[in-house]
Amino acid sequence: MVNGSFELNLAERIESLKAGTLAALSVCVAFAAIALVNSQVLATQFASLASLQIASIETNLLISGAIAILAGFLFGVTYRYVIREDQNPHLKSGVVLAFGLVRGLAQVDVGFNLQGTLWPFGVLAIESICLFAIARLALDFAIQQDWVKRFNSN
Numbered sequence: 707m708v709n710g711s712f713e714l715n716l717a718e719r720i721e722s723l724k725a726g727t728l729a730a731l732s733v734c735v736a737f738a739a740i741a742l743v744n745s746q747v748l749a750t751q752f753a754s755l756a757s758l759q760i761a762s763i764e765t766n767l768l769i770s771g772a773i774a775i776l777a778g779f780l781f782g783v784t785y786r787y788v789i790r791e792d793q794n795p796h797l798k799s800g801v802v803l804a805f806g807l808v809r810g811l812a813q814v815d816v817g818f819n820l821q822g823t824l825w826p827f828g829v830l831a832i833e834s835i836c837l838f839a840i841a842r843l844a845l846d847f848a849i850q851q852d853w854v855k856r857f858n859s860n
Contacts, residue, residue, distance in 0.1 A: 721855045722783045725845060728854065729782025730775045732844035733837050737774045740833050741767065748829060774809075778841050781805045785845055787857045802842050806835030 781801070788801050810831030817827030848854040 718857065721857070722786055725786040725848075725854045726779040726782040728844055728848055729785065729841040730779040732841045733778025733781070734771070734775050736837050736840040737771055740836065741771075744829065744833070774837060777805065777809055778837065781838055781841055782845060785842065786854065790857050798842060798846075802838045803835065805838045807831075809837075810834035 784805075785798075785801050789798055810833070813830045813834065814824060814827040817830070818824055845854065849856055
């Protein structure tokens with residue numbers, strides 16, 4: 707491998723690592739905030755959403771949070787490669803919806819098979835889309851500030 711090519715690949719990997727880390731951090735913060743709102747507001751106001759109540763930090767919540775953070779990291783890396791130099795808002799929204807729906811609909815499927823009710827898992831599906839939308843906003847801001855570089859396919 708030519709030295710310049712190696713440096714370019716290393717630079718691209720570092721930018722992807724930065725994008726993934728930023729997205730993971732923003733998903734982590736958003737996940738905690740949304741879980742708090744779900745637990746303190748939705749679960750107390752609507753009986754059908756009582757399963758969203760968090761009494762204490764438990765293993766399920768930690769595992770769900772870790773999965774969300776990992777998904778956020780993968781979203782950040784993927785988002786950077788997908789948008790490249792393109793200014794197409796549909797492309798950006800499509801990435802958010804793809805990641806959000808895959809995560810959210812998986813939760814709906816599991817919840818329906820386990821409990822037979824969709825409401826709490828519908829809320830979690832909407833939460834998933836919101837998590838990736840927040841990560842997108844953070845990445846768009848970071849790219850605009852030149853903290854993270856767009857992927858250059860040339």
